[in-house]
Amino acid sequence: EKGGYEHFMLKEIHEQPAVIKDTFRGRLLSDKGLIKMAGIEDNLQKFTNAKRIIVVACGTSWHAGLVGEYMIEEFARIPVEVEYASEFRYRNPIINEDDVVIAISQSGETADTLAAIKLAKEKGAFVFGVCNVVGSSISRETHAGAYTHAGPEIGVASTKAFTTQITVLALIALRLAEAKGTMSKSEYLRNLLELELIPEKVEEALKEDANIIKIAEIYKDSTNCLYLGRGFNYPVALEGALKLKEISYIHAEGYPAAEMKHGPIALIDEQMPVIVIAPNQNHYDKVVSNIQEIKARSGKIIAVVSKGDTQVKALADHIIEMPESTEALTSIIATIPLQLLSYHIAVMRECNVDQPRNLAKSVTVE
Numbered sequence: 581e582k583g584g585y586e587h588f589m590l591k592e593i594h595e596q597p598a599v600i601k602d603t604f605r606g607r608l609l610s611d612k613g614l615i616k617m618a619g620i621e622d623n624l625q626k627f628t629n630a631k632r633i634i635v636v637a638c639g640t641s642w643h644a645g646l647v648g649e650y651m652i653e654e655f656a657r658i659p660v661e662v663e664y665a666s667e668f669r670y671r672n673p674i675i676n677e678d679d680v681v682i683a684i685s686q687s688g689e690t691a692d693t694l695a696a697i698k699l700a701k702e703k704g705a706f707v708f709g710v711c712n713v714v715g716s717s718i719s720r721e722t723h724a725g726a727y728t729h730a731g732p733e734i735g736v737a738s739t740k741a742f743t744t745q746i747t748v749l750a751l752i753a754l755r756l757a758e759a760k761g762t763m764s765k766s767e768y769l770r771n772l773l774e775l776e777l778i779p780e781k782v783e784e785a786l787k788e789d790a791n792i793i794k795i796a797e798i799y800k801d802s803t804n805c806l807y808l809g810r811g812f813n814y815p816v817a818l819e820g821a822l823k824l825k826e827i828s829y830i831h832a833e834g835y836p837a838a839e840m841k842h843g844p845i846a847l848i849d850e851q852m853p854v855i856v857i858a859p860n861q862n863h864y865d866k867v868v869s870n871i872q873e874i875k876a877r878s879g880k881i882i883a884v885v886s887k888g889d890t891q892v893k894a895l896a897d898h899i900i901e902m903p904e905s906t907e908a909l910t911s912i913i914a915t916i917p918l919q920l921l922s923y924h925i926a927v928m929r930e931c932n933v934d935q936p937r938n939l940a941k942s943v944t945v946e
């Protein structure tokens with residue numbers, strides 16, 4: 581059942597080109613310039629009239645929610661808040677009838693997310709689910725929803741669920757942008773075409789595997805690791821750090837790159853690998869200067885860069901290349917090398933990759 585792979589996690593990493601395609605199949609009609617998702621179409625006014633959208637989730641799904649926040653705000657100009665379901669449910673949150681709540685969950689069984697949904701419903705909000713497991717508790721408890729089509733995810737560390745969640749959120753953000761007229765037609769169409777190309781770009785990103793194995797060899801005995809990214813890649817940095825800590829038990833932290841100088845820079849020395857997501861996009865120059873700051877303190881840089889990059893390459897200790905897309909969608913591609921890096925390091929440390937200690941696939945108790 582592992583399809584010839586050594587672990588479910590590796591199989592699931594490699595399934596991403598196919599399952600991302602499954603997730604937009606029948607929904608993304610780029611030749612017609614349309615996005616069609618029944619759960620959104622049937623409730624379009626609820627979304628377009630929403631004063632704000634609140635995303636509730638835990639763990640990796642919460643990271644996907646952060647990418648969703650950036651996408652929905654950027655494309656559809658609707659204010660979005662992203663909350664840990666556990667905090668939301670217990671802090672007497674302000675929820676109104678014109679709020680839309682999006683609950684994201686791979687398993688659809690996470691206790692805190694389920695409780696957050698019940699609370700939001702009691703307060704009169706419209707609740708939309710983004711789940712992977714069909715017929716799960718969360719998919720039944722929400723008013724409407726859109727499934728990710730990642731297929732069964734067995735590895736406890738979430739991989740393909742994350743990238744398909746971002747895919748669904750991109751579809752939602754783009755559909756809302758079209759409905760609200762907040763994006764130019766050409767920008768909208770470009771995003772549809774770019775989304776369609778994501779599976780093949782993910783496939784290309786997977787080809788860096790041999791290079792990533794070499795990097796993993798060098799850093800497998802590290803005790804700490806930092807992950808930095810800006811904009812849409814900030815949540816990707818958080819997710820990269822979570823992946824490393826949960827399967828390899830190396831302490832890792834993700835930060836928005838600019839937060840470095842507000843504390844974490846004190847940790848930098850020659851023992852500290854810093855993984856920087858540095859595609860040649862909007863924040864490139866800023867990320868380059870963050871890299872210079874780290875190099876000046878003898879930190880080791882592993883940079884995830886756009887194919888053909890030269891500037892970061894000249895500064896970094898190691899580079900991992902990836903194809904680019906739009907700024908928003910590059911977050912999906914940049915996730916791939918970080919998954920592979922964690923995977924290989926964990927295997928080299930002889931960790932139980934598919935079933936890390938102390939973790940359960942679905943957290944049905946709070």
Ligand code: M6R
Pocket residue numbers: 638639640641684685686687688689690693736737738739826939941942943
């Ligand atoms: O099933 P869910 O998406 O609701 O699960 C949420 C988290 O428990 C989950 O993402 C967890 O953080 C994973 N171990 C991450 O790899």
